[in-house]
Amino acid sequence: MNRKIFIIHSSEIIRKGINAILRSYFNAEIIMLEKTEELKAFCELKGQEIVIIGENITATKINNYKLLQTNNEVKWIDFINEKEDRDEPLPFCKFYITTQTGAVQLQKMVSRCLNKTRKQTQNNESEELSVREKEVLKLVALGHSNKVIAEKLFISIHTVISHRKNITEKTGIKSISGLTVYAILNNLIDTENINPEDLI
Amino acid sequence: MEIFKKNDKLYHIIDHNYHLLPVLNRFGINLGFRDKTVEEICLEHNINTGFFMAIVNTYHNEEYFPRNELLTFSPLEIISYLRKTHSYYFSYTIPKLDDLLNRLIASSPSDFKGLQMVDVFYKKYKKELRQHIDHEEEKVFPYVINLVKTQQPDSEYTIRNFEEEHSNVEEKLNDLKHLLIKYITPDYDENICNDFLITLSLFEKDLEDHARIEDKILMPLTIEIENKLLK
Numbered sequence: 001m002n003r004k005i006f007i008i009h010s011s012e013i014i015r016k017g018i019n020a021i022l023r024s025y026f027n028a029e030i031i032m033l034e035k036t037e038e039l040k041a042f043c044e045l046k047g048q049e050i051v052i053i054g055e056n057i058t059a060t061k062i063n064n065y066k067l068l069q070t071n072n073e074v075k076w077i078d079f080i081n082e083k084e085d086r087d088e089p090l091p092f093c094k095f096y097i098t099t100q101t102g103a104v105q106l107q108k109m110v111s112r113c114l115n116k117t118r119k120q121t122q123n124n125e126s127e128e129l130s131v132r133e134k135e136v137l138k139l140v141a142l143g144h145s146n147k148v149i150a151e152k153l154f155i156s157i158h159t160v161i162s163h164r165k166n167i168t169e170k171t172g173i174k175s176i177s178g179l180t181v182y183a184i185l186n187n188l189i190d191t192e193n194i195n196p197e198d199l200i
Numbered sequence: 201m202e203i204f205k206k207n208d209k210l211y212h213i214i215d216h217n218y219h220l221l222p223v224l225n226r227f228g229i230n231l232g233f234r235d236k237t238v239e240e241i242c243l244e245h246n247i248n249t250g251f252f253m254a255i256v257n258t259y260h261n262e263e264y265f266p267r268n269e270l271l272t273f274s275p276l277e278i279i280s281y282l283r284k285t286h287s288y289y290f291s292y293t294i295p296k297l298d299d300l301l302n303r304l305i306a307s308s309p310s311d312f313k314g315l316q317m318v319d320v321f322y323k324k325y326k327k328e329l330r331q332h333i334d335h336e337e338e339k340v341f342p343y344v345i346n347l348v349k350t351q352q353p354d355s356e357y358t359i360r361n362f363e364e365e366h367s368n369v370e371e372k373l374n375d376l377k378h379l380l381i382k383y384i385t386p387d388y389d390e391n392i393c394n395d396f397l398i399t400l401s402l403f404e405k406d407l408e409d410h411a412r413i414e415d416k417i418l419m420p421l422t423i424e425i426e427n428k429l430l431k
Contacts, residue, residue, distance in 0.1 A: 004263075031263075032202055041203075041266040172382065175368070177324060178375030181317045185383055191313075200320045 003028035003114060004045070008036055008054040009079060014099075018053060021103045022110060036061050039068070046071040051113045053077045057093060075113035129170060134188055136163040140176060141183035141199060203257055203264065206239040206249050213238070217260050219402060222292075226284040227252060251277055259409050270417045275348050275425070278418050279341050285410050286333050293403050294326060300396040307389035314384040318376065325372045332369050335362075336414075344422050353429040359422040366411035373404045 005028050007018045015032040023030060028051075033039060036054055043065070050072050054061070057078045068074060078096040095109040129137065132153075139149045146164075150157045173179050177200045183189050184196050204213050210233050214220060224230075227247055238256075242249040251273050257264050301322060305315050340362045347354065377400055386393065 029263075031261075038203060040268070041264050043267070044265050045263060172378045173375045174371045175375050177321055178372065178379060181321050181375075181379055182383060184317055185314055185379075196317060197320050200317065200324060 002047075003049045004051075005030045005110065006033060006039065006042075006050065006052040006054070007031070008033045008039065008052065010034060010055060014079075018106070021106055025107050026110060026114070028114070036064075039065060043067050048072045049114055050074045051077065051110055053079055053097070053110075055079045056081060059092070062092060077109060077113070129167060133163050133167050133170075136160060137167050137179060137183050138188045140164065140167075141180040141189055143176075143199065204238070204253065204260065206242075206253055207237050209235055210238050210241055211235065213256065219405070220256060220259060222288060222406075223256060223259055226281060226288065227255075248273070248277060251281075255281060255413075258412070262405075262408065262412075265412070265416070267416070270413075271421060271424075273417075273421075275344050275418060275421050278413065278421070279344060282410065282414065282418070283337070283341065285406070286337065289329075289333070289403070289406075293399065293406075294329075297322070297396065297399055297403070300392060300399060304388050304392045304396055307392055308387050310387055315388065318379060318384065321372075321379070322376060325369075325376065328372070329369055332364065332366075335364060344418065347422065347425055347429075351429065353426060358426055359419065363419070366407075366415060370404070370407060370411065373400065373407065376400065377404070 003026070005022060005026065007015050007022075007030065009015045009018070012034075015034075019030050019032055022028075028049075031042075036057075039052070045068060050068070052074060054076060057076055062069075062076065065074075076093045078093040080096050080098050082098055082100075094113055097106060097109070135153060136149060139152060144152070146157050146160045150160045153160070167179065168174055171179070171182055173182055180189075180196075180199045184191055184199075189196075189199070202216075204216075210224075210229075214224070228245055229241060229247075233241055236244075238253065239249050241247075242252050250269070254266060254270055254273070257266075258270075301319060305319060308315055340359070343354065343357065343359065343362060377397065380393065380397060
């Protein structure tokens, strides 16, 4: 899952200051915006962990970004400008900060926003294909359809599809011709009798 | 990451992201612009500043996508930009990749199968890309231009008839990168290979941006025009 931190504040020194505090601490892309409205341009984001540090967040402001919140894991941190009177942070904000907040405190807050949703997406399995996957890959490279592969290996089409998904995840290669090159490089196909150019 | 503004000096933008250099050329802007701001330069070159900023910012950051703003631009403006990127690919990027790959293969002392496979793969990819771009140049763009100029709906087609997936073209480029980085052990000139991979990666990013403008701006804009005309 990708992570993003938005810093939205009208003051440039505050934006850059917060950026400097967070930049070296988190492995996340930091985006600085001047106005909340500029967030609209990011409504296409999907499946990301997002922390938004915004200046004087209000319920109406947040309601404009429903799509962003549905498609992503969004946490808000309210930046309260001192002069404005507000006794408590808004209920939907996880934390609030002011100019009095220390750098370490802020880092802790952001880290708590991110840690809760942290998932181990990185699988540490080796990319080595199983014997069955190699058999499937070989048949894919030879240009057979899922149906034919299923018949040849006496497995269901559903199983073939799931093997193919695993092969692509392990190798990082999606296209059939790309997989064919991989199969040839790994000697899964005997190129003595077949011209590889016909396959790729 | 920051969003550039029209008051920014163009020098500042390029200094920040030199990958934007070819984008400037597509707008006909040459270097040597001193301390002028984007707005000043756009005025001089008769370029729609809003459009220029939108293209620069979407290119600079792949997450930035001001849909509503982009939908206000003219399809003709967008097509003119897309055509320039096409010609950039075929007059510069692809010949450069061809050259680098040829040199890479020549640098390998053994008759290594891996690079030959990559070469076959690359050539097939290039053919597909050519077909894809020809289809846009010969079918899609003329259709849209005609629609805008005549303000008459076509009796036979709508833009949906021409729609083609971009994913295939992008997928293969990514596979090519994977194959070289992960599965081919070098007995070739490393510097040439680095050049090839860097050019490839930049090309991949450019294509993504290009596809995004086509699929998410030009398509919906055209559909909107069609709907209006058919009413």
